[in-house]
Amino acid sequence: MDQDFSQRRRRDLLVAAVLAGIAALVPLFVKDVYVQNIMVLTLMYAALSQSWNILSGYCGQISLGHALYFGLGAYTTALLFMKFGVLPWFGMLGGGLISAVIAMALGYPCFRLRGHYFVIATIVIAETALLLFQNWDWAGAALGIDIPVHGDSWLKFQFARSKLPYFYFALALACIAWLVTWWLEDSKWGYWWRAVKDNPDAAESLGVVVFNSKMGAAAVSAFLTAIGGSFYAQFVSYIDPESVMGFQFSLLMALPAVLGGVGTLWGPVLGAVILIPLTELTRSFIGGSGRGVDLIVYGTLIVAISLARPEGLVGLFSPRRKEIAR
Amino acid sequence: MTAETIIQSLASGLLMGLLYGLIAAGLALIFGLMDVVNFAHGEFLMIAMYATFFLFAFFAIDPLLSAPLVAAALFVFGAVVYLLIVRFAVRAKANAGMVQIFATFGLAIVMRGLAQYFFTPDYRSITHSWLGGKTLSLAGVFLPVPQLFGAMTAIAAFVVLYFFINRTDFGRALEATREDAGAVALVGIDKNRVFALGWGLGAALVGLAGAIMAIFFYVYPDVGASFALIAYVTVALGGFGSVFGAFAAGIIVGLVEATTALILPPSLKSVGIYAVYLLVVFIRPRGLFGSL
Numbered sequence: 130m131d132q133d134f135s136q137r138r139r140r141d142l143l144v145a146a147v148l149a150g151i152a153a154l155v156p157l158f159v160k161d162v163y164v165q166n167i168m169v170l171t172l173m174y175a176a177l178s179q180s181w182n183i184l185s186g187y188c189g190q191i192s193l194g195h196a197l198y199f200g201l202g203a204y205t206t207a208l209l210f211m212k213f214g215v216l217p218w219f220g221m222l223g224g225g226l227i228s229a230v231i232a233m234a235l236g237y238p239c240f241r242l243r244g245h246y247f248v249i250a251t252i253v254i255a256e257t258a259l260l261l262f263q264n265w266d267w268a269g270a271a272l273g274i275d276i277p278v279h280g281d282s283w284l285k286f287q288f289a290r291s292k293l294p295y296f297y298f299a300l301a302l303a304c305i306a307w308l309v310t311w312w313l314e315d316s317k318w319g320y321w322w323r324a325v326k327d328n329p330d331a332a333e334s335l336g337v338v339v340f341n342s343k344m345g346a347a348a349v350s351a352f353l354t355a356i357g358g359s360f361y362a363q364f365v366s367y368i369d370p371e372s373v374m375g376f377q378f379s380l381l382m383a384l385p386a387v388l389g390g391v392g393t394l395w396g397p398v399l400g401a402v403i404l405i406p407l408t409e410l411t412r413s414f415i416g417g418s419g420r421g422v423d424l425i426v427y428g429t430l431i432v433a434i435s436l437a438r439p440e441g442l443v444g445l446f447s448p449r450r451k452e453i454a455r
Numbered sequence: 456m457t458a459e460t461i462i463q464s465l466a467s468g469l470l471m472g473l474l475y476g477l478i479a480a481g482l483a484l485i486f487g488l489m490d491v492v493n494f495a496h497g498e499f500l501m502i503a504m505y506a507t508f509f510l511f512a513f514f515a516i517d518p519l520l521s522a523p524l525v526a527a528a529l530f531v532f533g534a535v536v537y538l539l540i541v542r543f544a545v546r547a548k549a550n551a552g553m554v555q556i557f558a559t560f561g562l563a564i565v566m567r568g569l570a571q572y573f574f575t576p577d578y579r580s581i582t583h584s585w586l587g588g589k590t591l592s593l594a595g596v597f598l599p600v601p602q603l604f605g606a607m608t609a610i611a612a613f614v615v616l617y618f619f620i621n622r623t624d625f626g627r628a629l630e631a632t633r634e635d636a637g638a639v640a641l642v643g644i645d646k647n648r649v650f651a652l653g654w655g656l657g658a659a660l661v662g663l664a665g666a667i668m669a670i671f672f673y674v675y676p677d678v679g680a681s682f683a684l685i686a687y688v689t690v691a692l693g694g695f696g697s698v699f700g701a702f703a704a705g706i707i708v709g710l711v712e713a714t715t716a717l718i719l720p721p722s723l724k725s726v727g728i729y730a731v732y733l734l735v736v737f738i739r740p741r742g743l744f745g746s747l
Contacts, residue, residue, distance in 0.1 A: 191552065238737045244552070245492055246736050249691045253729040256684065260726055376684075380560065387557050391550050421576075421676070424568025431561030432540060439547035439554045 138315060141394060145311070149304050156293055163413075165292045169364065171405040172299035173357060178385035178397035179306035180353035185383065186392035187310075187319065188346035189326025190240070193379045194251030197258050198228040198351040200374030202358025204262065207274045207368055210285075217286040221359035225352040232351030233344050240343045255379060262370040273369025276362065286363050295364050302360060303398070306353050310394055313349070322346055326392070354382070388434050390441025399442055404430075456717065459595065464713040466596050472709015473606035477664040478682055479689035479701040480616065481533075481657030487696035488633050488653040491541060491555050495563035497683025499658050502566065503529055503665025504674045505574060511581050511669075518584050519604075522666035526659040533658025534651040536562065541654065542647060563679075570676035578673045587670050605667040612663060613702050620698070629653055633696075685725075688732045694745020704743060707731070 152172075156165060177199065185191045205224030209215035215223075239250050263271040281288045288294045313319045321342040324332035333339050362368050372378075389400025407430070411423040438444060482496045493499075503525050510521040544558040545551070581587060589600040620626040631639045632649045640646055672678070689708050693700025708728050715727025735743060 191556070193556075238733075242736055242740050245486075245695055246691055246740060246742070248556075249687050250733060250736060252684065253688060253732055257726055257729045260723055264720060264723055376680075384557070387550075387553055391553055421568040421571025424564050424571065426568075428561045428564030428566075428568060431564065432558050433561075435554045435558045435561065436540070436543045436547075439551075440549035 134315075138311070141311060145304070145307055149300065152300055153297070156296055162292060165296060167406050167409045169292060169295050169299045170409065171401050172296070172303045173360065173364075174381070174385055174405050175398045175401035176299070176302040176306040177354060177357045177382045178389075178401055179303070179310055180350050180357065181382045182386040182392065182397050183310060183313065183322075183353075184343075184346045184350035186386055186396070187313075187326065188322040188343060189392075190343055190346065191248050192251045192350075193248055193376070193383065194253075194255030195350075195354050195382050196374045196376065196378035197255040198232065198354040199358035199361070199378060199382065200258065200262070200370065201228045201231065202355030203362035203368045203373040204268060204274075204358075205355070206359040207276055207362045208268060210276065211274060216284060217359065217363055221356055224359050225355045228351040228355035229348040232347040236344050236347045240340055240347075252376065252379070255374065256376065259370050259374040259376075262374060269369070271370060273367065273372070276366040276368075278366055287366065295360075298360060299364075302356065307394070307398065309349065309353065314394060318342065318345055323392075384431065386441075388431070388442060390443035393441060393443050395446075396441050396443050399446075403442070461717065463596055464717055465710060466598060467602065468709045468711075468713025469706065470598065470602040470606040470709070471712065472706040473609040474602065474664060474667070474705070475685055475689055475708050476702040476705020477605070477609035477612055478661055479686040479693070479705055480612070480698055481660035482686050483690045483693065483696065483698045483701035484616075484660070485654060485657040486690065487698060488629060489545065489636075489650055490696075491545060492559070492687070493541075493657070494556055494559040494683075495536075495566060496661060496686055497679025497681075498563045498566040498570075499529060499533070499661045499679070500665045500668070500682055501570060501674075501676065501679035502532070503662040504669040504672070504678060505570065506662075507666040507669035508579055508581055508674045511584065512579075518581060518666050518670045519586065522608075522663055525666040526662040529662025529665075530655040530659040532662075534655035536658070537651045537654035538647075542650070567676050567679075574676065576676055578675045580673050581669055584670050599671065601667065601670040604670075605664070608663065608667060609702075609705075612660060613699070616660075616698060625649075625652065685728065688728055691742055692732050692735055694742030697742075697744045700742065700744030 155168065159165060159168070177195075181192065181195050202221070202224035205227055206217050206220030209220040209223060210217055235254060239247060239254075242250055262268060268274070276287070278287050278289050279285065281290055281294075283294070286294075286298075313322075321332070321337045324335070324337050325339050325342050329339050332342075358373060361373065385400030385404050386397040387400065388396075388404055389398065390396030408423070408427055411426045415422045415426075434442065478496075478500060481499070482493060485491060485493055506525045506528060507518050507521050510516040510524065511518060516524075540558055540562060541555075544555050547554040586601045586604055591598045591600055591603060620629060628639070628644050628649050629652075632644065632646060632653075636646050639649070668682075685708060689704045690701050692707065693702070693704030708731075711727045711731050712724050716724040719726065739745075
């Protein structure tokens with residue numbers, strides 16, 4: 130299997146490099162701002178879902194509260210910039226670190242919980258943070274923060290005229306999240322996580338420190354999610370608690386991985402590439418006039434895929450993958 | 456803050472808590488039966504509220520009379536959802552937990568979309584029902600009559616449910632199936648039939664709650680979302696699978712919510728519920744009455 134596995138890993142890296150290269154060339158041919166917008170969102174969700182997948186897919190700790198880390202990233206960047214003039218690049222790093230620390234602080238009591246008790250704890254914690262931010266006047270309360278746009282600048286990471294810089298940053302983010310997952314998959318952490326997911330008691334008895342494994346996964350996952358949040362704040366230049374910390378966001382982050390294949394390297398990418406354009410297109414073509422038709426299409430798709438392909442859509446491409454992702 | 460205000464809010468908290476218990480009962484029943492959390496539970500509540508509203512608006516049937524009809528309709532709906540969706544979701548060999556969550560969650564999104572499509576996102580409310588807007592004064596404490604009726608219905612429903620689960624053949628079949636679904640097949644009990652009836656019963660309970668809620672709460676497509684989260688917390692607080700744990704936890708949740716609203720701004724009243732949930736599971740990781 131070792132031979133096979135390292136061969137597959139080299140092939141994955143090659144495929145990823147080719148795909149990233151092609152993606153980088155797409156904006157040269159696609160000038161439509163609307164389509165570019167969808168591409169940015171697709172890449173962002175691919176990155177977010179990849180981050181979520183580390184904790185929930187590989188390590189098996191299903192989080193439906195990742196909006197917390199996304200929101201923390203967005204708010205840290207926006208608040209540091211607005212209140213103290215700190216450049217978004219430092220805010221991004223700060224948001225990531227704060228999220229990682231908070232993820233571990235929350236993980237300390239929460240990782241004792243199992244199954245649905247854990248899932249509900251993650252929802253409840255994110256909802257509590259949402260309510261606190263909605264009532265925190267200094268941070269703009271429920272109205273949120275409007276980030277002033279001074280014109281195009283890489284230093285301040287804001288661009289009013291073109292979407293291209295955002296596109297390339299989102300592409301870089303998606304690549305980094307993918308590479309981190311690729312690298313972790315074959316590290317000792319990757320093996321520990323899969324062991325913890327399959328059978329925590331057996332893993333513990335074989336010398337895996339289950340608790341530390343979960344903490345590690347939570348920190349990496351939260352850090353990357355927060356970077357995505359920081360990016361989003363700069364991209365839309367307006368954030369409010371509901372739009373960056375709402376429960377919906379936690380689900381939107383999880384869905385690409387679930388549809389593409391939970392705990393697989395390519396699942397989040399594949400899920401995002403299918404799901405996000407579909408969502409955006411149904412929303413703009415039938416959403417406005419049809420009052421909720423976009424939700425009906427979207428929901429039906431989720432039900433259909435989870436029933437027909439419980440292991441995710443990656444199974445369609447390579448039947449062997451399931452056995453490796455075990 | 457006077458003693459009267461405190462007693463007043465605790466009394467309304469208790470009434471609301473009993474209703475929360477009733478909303479959560481169906482969720483707890485279904486989970487206890489087959490380890491599935493129905494993430495469309497809030498949407499079940501939503502369609503029950505719409506059904507009550509339309510029976511009132513079109514046929515002038517008062518919610519008190521339509522409640523049994525709505526519960527019966529939800530029974531059928533719940534059984535159909537099991538047969539068409541959940542039955543297949545629990546068969547999944549890969550990612551079983553995730554598939555259940557997202558299959559029922561997808562259903563929730565579809566139901567919300569359908570409600571928006573057919574009923575528009577407008578807020579609707581039932582005006583001039585028999586109980587609506589009335590209050591009862593009991594030793595100086597004012598109790599809203601619809602909530603009081605809801606609380607009494609919840610108590611009655613739990614008493615009936617207790618006898619149903621412990622004294623009838625179907626109840627025993629439910630218990631037996633949750634203990635060992637494979638073994639019951641050997642004695643001639645059809646597992647799918649029991650599960651379908653369990654889903655029907657769970658949906659009927661939330662249907663009953665929805666019919667009463669429609670008397671005093673706005674009806675709109677997203678109404679289920681906020682109550683669903685409270686229902687999940689209630690069920691987990693009581694201990695997954697324990698129907699009567701959910702009943703007790705409902706009362707606790709109602710009282711905690713009312714107490715929090717006294718201390719913190721009303722918009723933060725849910726924070727108290729969440730904090731109590733986290734506190735309880737950190738000390739007892741299986742909830743208050745959970746044995747699983």
